[in-house]
Amino acid sequence: MKKLLVSALIVIIGAALLIGCGGTGSSSKKIGLAISTLNNPFFVTLKEGAEAKAKELGYELVVTDAQDDPAKQAGQIDDLIQKKVAVILLNPCNSDAAKTMVEKAAKAKIPVISVDRGVNGATVLSHIASDNVAGGVMAGEELLAQVGPGAKVVELQGIPGASATVDRGTGFHKAVDGKLEIVASQPADFNRDKGFTVMQNIIQGNKDIKGVFAHNDEMALGAIQALEAAKLQSVVVIGFDATDDAVAAVKAGKMKATVAQKPALIGSMAVETAVKHLKGEKVEAVIPVPLELVK
Amino acid sequence: MKKKQLVISGQFSSLIGLLFLGIVLSFLSSSFLSLSNLMNILNQVSLNGLVAIGMTFVILSGGIDLSVGSILALSGAVLAALLKTGMPDFLSMILALLLGTILGLANGVFISRFNLQPFIVSMAFMTMFRGATFVFTQGRPITGLGDKGIFVAAGRGELYGVPLSGIILLIGFAVTAFVLAKTVYGKGIYAIGGNPEAARLSGLPVKGLRTSVYGISGFFAAMAGIILTSRLDSAQPLAGQGYELDAIAAVVLGGTSLSGGRGFMVGTVIGAFIIGVLNNGLNLLEVSSFYQQIVKGAVILLAVLLDRRK
Numbered sequence: 001m002k003k004l005l006v007s008a009l010i011v012i013i014g015a016a017l018l019i020g021c022g023g024t025g026s027s028s029k030k031i032g033l034a035i036s037t038l039n040n041p042f043f044v045t046l047k048e049g050a051e052a053k054a055k056e057l058g059y060e061l062v063v064t065d066a067q068d069d070p071a072k073q074a075g076q077i078d079d080l081i082q083k084k085v086a087v088i089l090l091n092p093c094n095s096d097a098a099k100t101m102v103e104k105a106a107k108a109k110i111p112v113i114s115v116d117r118g119v120n121g122a123t124v125l126s127h128i129a130s131d132n133v134a135g136g137v138m139a140g141e142e143l144l145a146q147v148g149p150g151a152k153v154v155e156l157q158g159i160p161g162a163s164a165t166v167d168r169g170t171g172f173h174k175a176v177d178g179k180l181e182i183v184a185s186q187p188a189d190f191n192r193d194k195g196f197t198v199m200q201n202i203i204q205g206n207k208d209i210k211g212v213f214a215h216n217d218e219m220a221l222g223a224i225q226a227l228e229a230a231k232l233q234s235v236v237v238i239g240f241d242a243t244d245d246a247v248a249a250v251k252a253g254k255m256k257a258t259v260a261q262k263p264a265l266i267g268s269m270a271v272e273t274a275v276k277h278l279k280g281e282k283v284e285a286v287i288p289v290p291l292e293l294v295k
Numbered sequence: 296m297k298k299k300q301l302v303i304s305g306q307f308s309s310l311i312g313l314l315f316l317g318i319v320l321s322f323l324s325s326s327f328l329s330l331s332n333l334m335n336i337l338n339q340v341s342l343n344g345l346v347a348i349g350m351t352f353v354i355l356s357g358g359i360d361l362s363v364g365s366i367l368a369l370s371g372a373v374l375a376a377l378l379k380t381g382m383p384d385f386l387s388m389i390l391a392l393l394l395g396t397i398l399g400l401a402n403g404v405f406i407s408r409f410n411l412q413p414f415i416v417s418m419a420f421m422t423m424f425r426g427a428t429f430v431f432t433q434g435r436p437i438t439g440l441g442d443k444g445i446f447v448a449a450g451r452g453e454l455y456g457v458p459l460s461g462i463i464l465l466i467g468f469a470v471t472a473f474v475l476a477k478t479v480y481g482k483g484i485y486a487i488g489g490n491p492e493a494a495r496l497s498g499l500p501v502k503g504l505r506t507s508v509y510g511i512s513g514f515f516a517a518m519a520g521i522i523l524t525s526r527l528d529s530a531q532p533l534a535g536q537g538y539e540l541d542a543i544a545a546v547v548l549g550g551t552s553l554s555g556g557r558g559f560m561v562g563t564v565i566g567a568f569i570i571g572v573l574n575n576g577l578n579l580l581e582v583s584s585f586y587q588q589i590v591k592g593a594v595i596l597l598a599v600l601l602d603r604r605k
Contacts, residue, residue, distance in 0.1 A: 038585070063583070063584075064578060064584065065583075065584035065585075067584070069536065070527050070529075070531055070534075071342065071526070071527065071531075071534065071535075074527060075574065075575075075578075076578060078335045078338065078339065079335070079575055079578035079579060081335075082329070082331065082575075082579065083579055084326065094436055094527075094529070096436050096527075096528070096529040097436065097527035097528070097529050097531060099528050100451060100526060100528050120438070121438075
């Protein structure tokens, strides 16, 4: 009985194999989107933006979620390659670990577009991410308008060397150098606790500061707490990222402004770029996505 | 003898499950049964499969090892650091395997010498080893490992189109299946898992055997760590998180009893492939990742339910 069952199953698998090989239909209308994690609202919005654009342009979007595990993402990229998607939009869990995935896709002649985070050590068709430099300029100009030329301000930097730190800092300095007096530029590692302690230390020697620009909202919120503790509520604080906490602080009048990324636009521009490439048009190697000021 | 037949029939049902899954998927997705996708599955199964090999020893002995994911991460990170110092790749890999074995033995010593609960001990070490990985890597991936031949081959190499990691896995399965079934050591593992008191009375070195299975588990976790580090060309501080659960699932899907003493390595092979095929198939079928988790949990539940009815 068991033998019969096994042989029956083998026959069925054989038949399925034949059918499977017959159906090698074109998948050129499929675009893969490998997301780092859908546990973060930012990426959920990004995905929705991409889905809407794909639908509009008549393409099918295949979405995978690596739950921030690069090993899982590597497997998902392999699966997308098996599905023969026309383009892979890759939002890496980790820029370094993504290298071998891009190489594998290249072997299968599938172009990769990196989304939000870049890929180190391998060339992608195009990189689509927020224009952090422009965001830094926006924040700097707003701070300048709020505190007036010549005022003393503080810059709280992100993790030293991180691309967001470098780009946001560059933009900020472009906007305010020579116009505002930056009395302190110190790293607080994108961290609220550190934003609090670093700000507390800065305040000791600089009671007359008028404004703060933090490279992200977490540090800005930490700085606000330090300023409140020192009864310096009038200091203008500008953050970056427009997290829920920060937007609430802006509404409550505690934070002056925060720079918002546009994840939906990032997603939709990624799909648009992929389709452009499929239609044989040339695409830029780096495509910056604009930001907006929430105040 | 009757007991053995029971276990074999448990494996038979998981094999049927795997075949059934394969048939359904090959009808639903045209790319499922292609040769390249089958190799892809083998490649993807290799990590969980290797960890599950070690886990089979531990579970057969009546224990559990939750620290495998952290051991994987720490050995991978140390391997990456050694490679960066310019040490030859083969030597670095041997040292990583040695480290994994020692970390595993740490579990075993505490569990057998002090007669502590394996669940709690390995959970404590899981946390400590993960913390050590963070300290060692400073919370950032270690990159720039160079492209030394053997190291690159471990996770990215192919032999006649078959991924090398898959070949390592199959060799691992074959060797350990032989050890469990045919050697005195293997019979000892079954004995201490089935009835530790009887094993002790019959003169088996129960403590030594119990310690050793965690060493084996650590060894295979480190092996998976090497392959993952090569595959991602970097060591990730968060690597291997949740791998202990996938490995336990593979062992249980293969019909091995969680209370120890009953089960076969062949079952673990099948269990690992069921999970791998399921993951791959659900991705090919474009099932949303949220639903995938529900499906995976349901399959495990179904498997233990079917197993219990016999």
